Each structure stands twice: as structure tokens, then as C-alpha cells.
Amino acid sequence: MALLTVYHGGYQAVDKPKIRASKNTKDFGTGFYCTIIKEQAQRWARRYNTKIVSIYDVKIFSELTIMEFKEMTEEWLDFIVACRSGQPHDYDIVIGAMADDQIYNYVSDYIDGTITREQFWVLAKFKYPTYQIVFCTDEALKCLNYRGFEEVR
Template identity: 75%
Template structure:
């Protein structure tokens, strides 16, 4: 039995996920980004002409370095600020809230020093970030078992 099901939204089915370094830094650094929220993956897929959500079962492998943020916190903010600034980390899997476009603009302001940490939390308090699970290492990708894909209408 799977520990959880995750979804990846994109323009094609991804039967064999890979760690790819994009041209933009992301919340939790380089990795294969998924979510436990199917509707969120569908939103990701809607950015493309071909709208595909790949579905995976996740079975965690013992010994992996996993960092999970149960809630938005100062540690979560600092981690995202570091990753968005290009600082690498040593985790195999990172799980937590996603800084959506609105939250990310606050993160960017915080990184630039335009707002303080306290101001960030005041602005972010009423926003509801989405979820992300990021597989950051090849060993972590072995946790994923491809189940298939769905086209988003």
C-alpha cells in the first residue's frame, strides 16, 4: 500500500521523473515537484496547451533525508529564502506549503529587505498556500511508482 498519492501537472505524461535544474530557482530548490492536491496539479497543467496530470504512488525508502514543514513558519520562510537565492541543501525530499504567486511576492520583498519578517507574516497570514512535495535526489525518485496520467479539460 502506498504511503500517499502525489500528482505532477505539466504538458506531457512523466513516466520516469528526473531531477532537472530550471532557469528559475524554486521554493525548495532543484527537484521533481508534485503535490497531494489533485486540483493544484490540474492548475499547474492548465498553463500548457497539452494539459496532463501524472499520478504516482509514494513509498518512502528508509534512510532518506526528509524535511517536512507542517506549517508556514520562520524556518519555512528562511528555507525558501535560501533556496530562492540559489543556496543548495542536502535533503532528498522536502514537503510543505508552496509560496504561490502572492505569497512569493512577499517572500521576494523579504529577501530584498523591502519588508521585515514581521511584515511578511502580517501579509501572509490570510493567504492559503498550496502544497508541494519535492523529490530532490535520484534516490528519492525511487520512491515514486507511476500509476498513469489524466488529461485535464
């Protein structure tokens, strides 16, 4: 994979990313979440009083195990359901569409049996593109080269 730029939205600059276990389960499990879409990172940062987008150059090492979902598929949905249910996986990096708040409500409804899988897919249309790349292991974090940060206004 070629060199690319990724962004992480939060409340402070993160010059040394770490993987922190969270009490909340996330789409692709525990990891350091970034995106190639700057506006998406800015939306993430806007949740906080201090709004910071950290910027990184990434060169992904060939020996890492990567799961990439090029689009929302049955496999993508099953993977998110498993991760959001607390099941671990063995990937160093996971890449794919994000189940934003609205989509996650549909995932929850599907998990709870309120809607069928077919109903999920009818409802799961994004209003804007999303993309996340999650660095799930310490080895994966070595792919990141901190470039600086920007404040979101």
C-alpha cells in the first residue's frame, strides 16, 4: 500500500498513538481509529470542547494482517456485530465503512431482532461517505508517522 495521510479527531493532539481498551465496543474492536476523510475527523473532534485533528503519514508494512471491507457487505455487518458484541479478532489493521450513529442504531435493532437483515440493508444508506482505518496492534501503530495537528473551528 502506498503512503497515505490519515486523520484522528479528538480533544488533544496525539503525537504518540496508543491502543486503549474502552468500555464501549466499537465497529472494528479495540484500536486507534483514523480516517482518510479530513471532514470526518473534524466531525469526530466537534464532540469535544477542545477540537483537534491529528495528522499522520502512513506506510503499511506488508507483514501485517489486514482486513479491508471495500463496501458494506454481509461480511462487514457480521464483523461489526461481532466486534460490537465484544468478540476479539486477530487483525493488525481493519479498514472499511463506519457504522455512524444512525447506522449503529440499525445494527442494534438488527442485533436485538427488531429488524431483519433485509430491513437493515434497506435502511443502511449513508448520507455522506465514511471511512475508518483502525490500527489494532502495537505493530500496526508503527505504521503511523505523526505530522502535526490542526484545531477545528
